[in-house]
Amino acid sequence: MLKALLRKQLYEVRYFYLGGGRKNKKNMPKNPKGMYVLFIFLYLIIMVSMFFASMGIGSALIPAGLDWLYFTVMNILAFLLGIIGSVMSTAQALFRSKDNELLLAMPIPPSRIVFVRMITVYLMSFIYASVIMIPAIVYYFIAGDVTFLSVVFCILSMFIMSFLITAFSCFAGWLVSLIATKLKNQKIVLVLLGVLLIGVIYYFQFNASRLIQSVIANAQEIAGALRGWGYPLYAPGLGMTGQVVGFLVFLGITAVLFGIAYYAVTKSFSRIALYKAAEKKTEFHNTDIRSSKLSDALFRREMKRFMASVSYMMNAGLGLLFLAAVGVLAIIKMQDIRMIIASIGAQFPYADSIAVVVGVCLTGLLAGLCLMASCSISMEGKYVWVYQSLPIDPYQIFRAKLALHVVLTGVPTLFSILVFGIVLKVSIPAFLCMIVFAGMYILLSASFGLMLDLKKPKLNWTNENQALKSNVTVFVDMLLGMLVPCVICAVYLLLAPVMGPELYLVIWIAIFAVLTLLIHKWLAGRGRAIFSAL
């Protein structure tokens, strides 16, 4: 039975990534190998950068005999990244699959269903954890005092760490889902819980480099303090240096926590998976029948689709939170920012100009995290027939999807730029350039994301995560959306002596405009045809 369930899960993954088999060529990506190559390439790039990060930490700790502390720091980083990567989607993966009723109607114990779904979460956790742990281990093998046991335990610890992440993610997903069944305003509560969780995680993430520096600077004191009370925390680190007891403690703790999470999820699986909130009954009035313009109707429909799904909001709209937060943070830290720029300005004459470009690129980078458009076609899923059967030009549908993205992203972006304008005391022409630059960038990244999603849509998902998270287009769009502002910023560091920020931004506005026009030409031609044939 377990084999059958695992096979079904594999079929699902295969269908999702490779299409419906030989007979269903329509759903078969034209070049699946290309997707894998791209994924592996990006994965390797991140690994290389993590190797250098490991080198920075390890070169301070390993020669001092604190290799166990080195592993403790790297393990904490891997754990945090794993949690960030998987916790938001775990509830969806565990409880909100479309085949819940089908599976529960069969003589399959819920524990088996849970087990198989936890394996999916485990794989995701492993991908995130390994991106930090593999480079960390490789660096240790180069610089550390390697023994046979340390090699074996290091490799095994990577798999155990993924179990630990899975346990925490599943427990968090279970808790959130359980709370949601007890509450009336589920969506609001889930979003708030998600925001809270993200806030906590990012608090640690933003302070990570400061904490690491502090660990490096005070390594001996921290090591002494940890030895006193934090054995469970550094036991994994000890284990990875080859210490048997530390490794066994790590293994034991993980097994117990995984067992607790598995038990908790299994115990309430049926109740949560089949839970349906009582719908609010509203009396119908003739005044509910209202006509509006087609463009308004389409925009409203897109907005409703976005607001209807917590996963959609949390995964695709996370950048909106950051955009608003960075604006608020800039207000709070206004004096500090001005002081930093003034002190840099004393040594470097173009600090003010660079600050303008950095400010607008920072908003661009965060806007790149807004992914509403790049999964909007995939999120149509089973509803796609409605649009296709109605007399609507697909290009109008694209415009509605882009409008939703631009409006939602535009408001917090405008707020942030307004704040930056005030904080940096930007001239009016530069301020206008910042606004137009950000607006054009948002439109370009939205259009590009939509084009990618049209080229490789994922309509046959069994849970929304597949369209939102396991979607290469979303990943590529996010990566490019963040990379491009960084490149623009870096280039200006070289050009600042010869070019004012206004001219520089105007040049980029022109480039964005041309690229946007080209993408829209594609959307209006080939894109239309692709959507009609989905």
Add this chain to the structure above:
Amino acid sequence: MLRIENLTKRYGDKAAVDHLSLHIQPGEIYGFIGHNGAGKTTTLKSVAGILPYDEGEIYIHDISVKLSPIEAKKIMAYIPDNPDLYDFMTGVQFLNFVADVFGVSQADRESRILKYGNMFELTEKLSDPISSYSHGMQQKLAVMSALIHDPKLILMDEPFVGLDPMAAHLLKQTMREICDNGGAIFFSTHVLEVAEKLCDKVAIIKDGKLIRSGTMEEVKGDASLEDVFLELEAEKD
């Protein structure tokens, strides 16, 4: 009203619909019957402009579905066999959305929503989320949304599945009424008794090929439609 000329749709090497030709006149209820996988849904989806086809042409009121899909869709409506409606909307929000797309005036949409809402006993539930609707209620809402712009041609894929006997009876009456007012209906069904009683004309499709079509009398003669259908199925095997 509807002219299908040599329609061919292939999935890979297999022809799901193979050089199918069919003409439907205004005022006709045209039944489309065939075994599972015979090509009924593929044909209906091609006519609805959802599925691109490989060969042939489809005209609705002389408008080519291939060349002017938007214009063709403006005068027809399509109801799939298992309509996945927007369950993130309420019933009335969905109807408003469809009416907005077709540009239905406020007065017309009001009268049609109330008329069909009362007929299908759905008016009271129109402000509830579609996610709370049963399968039958969703089917009724799909029918209402199809009728809201007073289409000239309605395509229905298994329209009676999930409907209670009263709703099925009312739908049959409505179908007749639409056709009596000059509209046309092209629908697929497995319920041969319904087809026999309701349809003016019927077409039988097997393995993508039209094997018989015409008025009910022409197709079945003195026998029952079921007998003819089973006989044709056996013959070709």
